[in-house]
Amino acid sequence: MTQSYRITLLPGDGIGPEIMAVAVDVLKVVGQQQNLTFEFNEALIGGAAIDAVENPLPKQTLDACKQSDAVLLAAIGGYKWDTMPRHLRPETGLLGLRAGLELFANLRPAQILPQLIDASSLKPEVVEGVDIMVVRELTGGVYFGSPKGVFSTETGEQRGVNTMAYTVAEIDRIGRVAFETAQKRGGKLCSVDKANVLEVSQLWRDRITDLSSEYPDVELSHLYVDNAAMQLVRWPKQFDTIVTSNLFGDILSDIAAMLTGSIGMLPSASLGADGPGVFEPVHGSAPDIAGQDKANPLAQVLSVAMMLRYGLDQPAAADKVESAVLTLLAQGYRTGDIQSPGTTVLGCKAIGETLIQILNQG
Numbered sequence: 001m002t003q004s005y006r007i008t009l010l011p012g013d014g015i016g017p018e019i020m021a022v023a024v025d026v027l028k029v030v031g032q033q034q035n036l037t038f039e040f041n042e043a044l045i046g047g048a049a050i051d052a053v054e055n056p057l058p059k060q061t062l063d064a065c066k067q068s069d070a071v072l073l074a075a076i077g078g079y080k081w082d083t084m085p086r087h088l089r090p091e092t093g094l095l096g097l098r099a100g101l102e103l104f105a106n107l108r109p110a111q112i113l114p115q116l117i118d119a120s121s122l123k124p125e126v127v128e129g130v131d132i133m134v135v136r137e138l139t140g141g142v143y144f145g146s147p148k149g150v151f152s153t154e155t156g157e158q159r160g161v162n163t164m165a166y167t168v169a170e171i172d173r174i175g176r177v178a179f180e181t182a183q184k185r186g187g188k189l190c191s192v193d194k195a196n197v198l199e200v201s202q203l204w205r206d207r208i209t210d211l212s213s214e215y216p217d218v219e220l221s222h223l224y225v226d227n228a229a230m231q232l233v234r235w236p237k238q239f240d241t242i243v244t245s246n247l248f249g250d251i252l253s254d255i256a257a258m259l260t261g262s263i264g265m266l267p268s269a270s271l272g273a274d275g276p277g278v279f280e281p282v283h284g285s286a287p288d289i290a291g292q293d294k295a296n297p298l299a300q301v302l303s304v305a306m307m308l309r310y311g312l313d314q315p316a317a318a319d320k321v322e323s324a325v326l327t328l329l330a331q332g333y334r335t336g337d338i339q340s341p342g343t344t345v346l347g348c349k350a351i352g353e354t355l356i357q358i359l360n361q362g
């Protein structure tokens, strides 16, 4: 029987439309092969939405996302909007989408593919076999805490304020996702915080420690975030699953990206308790290479695989997408960001066409 899904597409800004085009082509072909049909609905977000309707997250877009089975997002942002007031910034639209869909758990896998060992910034013996899942809290912490703003002090000086805050309920729900993720993986969970300095981090550490009694099969450890950043580069193989707050997870997942060769390789899944998830690359809109056919579309394509696996419960289709990416790399095709001697560098579009050929060859 054919299974049908409604997918909202949010291409966004910069390289977003280029990598989204590749991902949609891949999804259509895999859909035909797996008896899945997709009803696509493209909507505005970020800078593109600001330009069109002066709102980085139009109500129509959020409503369309809520009515979908899954949302595929590319990236938002760009120099053009960097000096706009906060409510007219692309990033405000992205945060609004995450909050609006209550996507509190962001899964960011960083896996070194054997074909890309030469592309990593680290020595082969350091990165070989690395397979890390960063579980990042996504709707709390300093990105959302109040008070926030720029206020005047008694002396008339301006003072910028953001607040890092977590409730017990927020820590517990991301903690449970992390323990359950670790149970399905290597059984090790490292919680990353700054409990030596921050009250919010001490509460985080205490709660995660308490929760661990419910997961005796998971080996829990704790690291301060500065040490964790260093350890990720020093000996990344010590990590299996990492759980951390919104800001720390944002930074640590970009570090983890470079272990795998390029930020252009890292997909992610943003999930809530129920309702549609958003599937998006870890990287941003890369305005420095936008419109030049240089973008690596593989993080977006691998986000399609995460959508099929985590959002639509179609693991066989997800396997097909991931295996096509591995074949492409094994055949020596690369975008510029992951090139190494002896490989063939292609543009974003040509990488997409080659992936389709690989999929059609079965």
Ligand SMILES: NC(=O)C1=CN([C@@H]2O[C@H](COP(=O)(O)OP(=O)(O)OC[C@H]3O[C@@H](n4cnc5c(N)ncnc54)[C@H](O)[C@@H]3O)[C@@H](O)[C@H]2O)C=CC1
Residues within 6 Å of the ligand: 015, 074, 075, 076, 077, 078, 079, 091, 094, 263, 264, 265, 280, 281, 282, 283, 284, 285, 286, 287, 288, 289, 294, 295, 296, 297, 299, 337
């Ligand atoms: N989820 C999202 O939509 C995110 C949006 N942003 C926004 O993106 C804009 C640019 O931010 P940046 O700090 O420059 O981060 P970025 O991730 O867009 O780019 C950082 C560097 O990585 C390269 N890069 C990124 N993705 C690539 C890809 N697929 N293929 C090849 N190279 C790639 C870029 O060319 C750039 O040199 C900003 O407006 C930022 O707020 C940043 C991160 C996440």
Ligand SMILES: CC(C)CC(=O)C(=O)O
Residues within 6 Å of the ligand: 091, 094, 095, 250, 282, 283
């Ligand atoms: C652009 C920010 C709002 C988010 C970000 O950098 C990320 O989610 O990786």
Ligand SMILES: [Mg+2]
Residues within 6 Å of the ligand: 250, 251, 254, 282
């Ligand atoms: Mg980021």
